[in-house]
Amino acid sequence: MSALDPAAPDPAVPDPEESAPRRAYLDHAATTVLRPAAAEAYLRAAAVRGNPSAMHASGRAARTVLDDALEEIGELLGVPRSWLIMTSGGTEADNLALRAAPLGVLAQDPARTAVAVCATDHPAVLATARSLAPTIEARELAVDAAGLLDAGAVEQVLADGAVGVLSAALVNNETGARQDVAALAAAARRHGTLVHTDAVQALGHVDLPALEDLDLMSLTGHKIGAPVGVGVLVARPEVPFAALSTGGGQQRGVRSGTLDGPHAAAFAAALREVLAERAEQAGRLRELAARMREGIARIDPEARFTLPEDSPQSGHIVHVVFPGADSDALLFLLDERGVDSSAGSACSAGVTQHSPVLAAMGMDAARSRGALRLSLGWTSTAEDVDLLLAALPESLRRARAVGALAR
Numbered sequence: 001m002s003a004l005d006p007a008a009p010d011p012a013v014p015d016p017e018e019s020a021p022r023r024a025y026l027d028h029a030a031t032t033v034l035r036p037a038a039a040e041a042y043l044r045a046a047a048v049r050g051n052p053s054a055m056h057a058s059g060r061a062a063r064t065v066l067d068d069a070l071e072e073i074g075e076l077l078g079v080p081r082s083w084l085i086m087t088s089g090g091t092e093a094d095n096l097a098l099r100a101a102p103l104g105v106l107a108q109d110p111a112r113t114a115v116a117v118c119a120t121d122h123p124a125v126l127a128t129a130r131s132l133a134p135t136i137e138a139r140e141l142a143v144d145a146a147g148l149l150d151a152g153a154v155e156q157v158l159a160d161g162a163v164g165v166l167s168a169a170l171v172n173n174e175t176g177a178r179q180d181v182a183a184l185a186a187a188a189r190r191h192g193t194l195v196h197t198d199a200v201q202a203l204g205h206v207d208l209p210a211l212e213d214l215d216l217m218s219l220t221g222h223k224i225g226a227p228v229g230v231g232v233l234v235a236r237p238e239v240p241f242a243a244l245s246t247g248g249g250q251q252r253g254v255r256s257g258t259l260d261g262p263h264a265a266a267f268a269a270a271l272r273e274v275l276a277e278r279a280e281q282a283g284r285l286r287e288l289a290a291r292m293r294e295g296i297a298r299i300d301p302e303a304r305f306t307l308p309e310d311s312p313q314s315g316h317i318v319h320v321v322f323p324g325a326d327s328d329a330l331l332f333l334l335d336e337r338g339v340d341s342s343a344g345s346a347c348s349a350g351v352t353q354h355s356p357v358l359a360a361m362g363m364d365a366a367r368s369r370g371a372l373r374l375s376l377g378w379t380s381t382a383e384d385v386d387l388l389l390a391a392l393p394e395s396l397r398r399a400r401a402v403g404a405l406a407r
Contacts, residue, residue, distance in 0.1 A: 028377025035225030069264035090220035104240030105164035112164030147177030176317030230263035286315035325370035337391035
């Protein structure tokens with residue numbers, strides 16, 4: 001410490017962050033970096049004491065913080081604030097959409113005994129839909145090799161009028177495949193079916209669908225630079241919900257509990273930034289993704305990109321399979337060389353298994369061995385890509401040696 005200022009760092013002592021080797025963070029699809037504006041908004045809001053439901057002056061001040069945040073979120077999304085149900089994140093939003101809404105629909109119309117979900121969707125959608133049995137049947141919608149739904153198959157699933165809610169992610173969290181949600185919504189409308197999309201992976205990377213085409217949409221904060229612990233379910237007021245928790249009846253009686261002003265303020269701040277810069281960032285990340293693809297193909301001509309470049313997809317995810325490589329070994333070796341990446345969804349990380357997403361796309365376990373998901377975000381740079389490409393040759397060589405031993 002300085003003799004003049006005991007709080008000042010000693011210039012003779014190196015800053016650990018400055019001396020640490022540069023790492024390439026290429027796992028933004030799992031969670032991105034906290035935005036300073038979101039952190040500042042959270043701290044400002046957290047300094048306001050009081051429960052937003054209280055009637056005294058402090059409670060009213062806390063309520064103002066919450067109301068201002070919800071008003072801004074609604075304006076940014078183009079919906080009335082009454083459509084917003086704040087949640088703890090995308091998983092809870094999906095659970096409300098795929099459990100509370102189908103049960104509410106069933107209570108109104110006993111013929112609506114099924115939900116339809118995309119076979120490649122997030123576990124928060126698929127597992128929730130399956131958990132409704134035997135009361136409600138989960139019908140899974142097949143996809144093609146590019147992860148896209150077939151319109152004819154969707155019509156067939158909806159034809160008997162039993163499906164209360166149809167759900168498909170706007171952008172797949174593992175491969176980046178982008179569904180035509182507007183076309184799905186048009187099909188669902190013909191059969192009186194409510195439409196939900198999990199837009200968690202899409203927000204900030206592709207244009208959101210027109211809200212008149214949807215009944216329900218899930219969003220989360222930590223994918224756009226807000227803290228972990230906040231999400232939003234956008235829900236039309238006419239969507240019926242079964243109450244899954246009881247208490248004070250906050251948020252349309254759907255989700256009771258003390259209202260969270262600080263997290264709402266942080267979400268609003270992050271959403272404001274991500275939407276303002278979406279077009280510029282999307283173009284920049286597409287360029288970085290192209291640089292990454294070109295480099296990978298040059299290093300390993302055997303590498304197979306899961307989605308063709310001309311397939312509908314988000315520009316921030318590059319999903320590639322390296323034949324003969326062991327995925328776990330490849331992740332470890334890249335990590336050792338300063339590259340953060342993943343094999344698929346972080347929600348199932350730590351369990352070695354064949355990817356359900358790749359299986360649904362027709363890729364068997366042997367062919368999908370050596371899968372790697374590289375995802376970009378608002379802090380990504382060309383240097384991150386270069387660090388990956390420098391680390392890849394030796395990491396691949398050793399991962400393939402592990403794969404040979406395993407076989």
